Amino acid sequence: MVDAVLLDLSGVLYSGSRAVPGAAEAVARLRGAGLGLRFVTNSTRTPRRGLLAKLAGMGIELEEGELFTPARAALDWLEARGLTAHLLIHPDLEEDFTDLPEGGRGRAVVLGDAGEAFTYARLNAAFRELAGGADFLALAANRSFMDADGALSMDAGAFVAALEYASGVEAEVLGKPAPGFFGAALDSLGTAPERAVMVGDDAEADVAGALNAGLRHAVLVRTGKYCDGDETRFDPEPSVTLSDIGAAADWILDRAGA
Secondary structure, three states: OEOEEEEOOEOOOEEOOEEOOOHHHHHHHHHHOOOEEEEEOOOOOOOHHHHHHHHHHOOOOOOHHHEEOHHHHHHHHHHHHOEEEEEEOOHHHHHHHOOOOOOOOEEEEEEOOOHHHOOHHHHHHHHHHHHOOOEEEEOOOOOEEEOOOOOEEEOOHHHHHHHHHHHOOOOEEOOOOOHHHHHHHHHHHOOOHHHEEEEEOOHHHHHHHHHHOOOOEEEEEOOOOOOOOHHHOOOOOOOEEEOOHHHHHHHHHHHEOO
């Protein structure tokens, strides 16, 4: 039986500033069928407030607790350990970290997709923190993403790898494909992984990540960053590859309650 769905945002519900055709209707149909929904994103350029507003503007209304972001996971991680953050993130995301207390027991470098803020000076400052004993948190380690201009752009993964190589410190990845990220979303629903489906456009982080985390199914959609052949590029392979979120909703609803 399938009774919960995890949905990626960028590339699945929207690309750049435009909604994927039929996205709002597909989400409404999944809700209407009584399926539990959680929205799981590796986006680290836009703050939580901005993501909720963007979706609302596309006709997709979310409750606060339905959205799972790496920034929220990082805050929980830091607070649980009493650490302060050295941030190497996009300036727009800094508002999600304003409530983090200062004067903790130690430091952790927090790296996200900083965009144009990835300068040598900022990377080197983060390296020096790591060389001095700081922990290393990667909000995500994706290779690329579909940018607002409709072309692929480098994501944070290459910068994570650079700092790992220079410092010898391995990053703890908090977003997809970390099993704990999927697990936290499912725990909030009270749903076991074998009763859940993930829908994403990233065959590595979304699909293989979800299946490795124990989810019953993972659907790859041919929107967003999808490229021909992605369905056979990573292991495990998708449960199915479909045209878009509308087709994914049809496929899931055919299996809901079964």
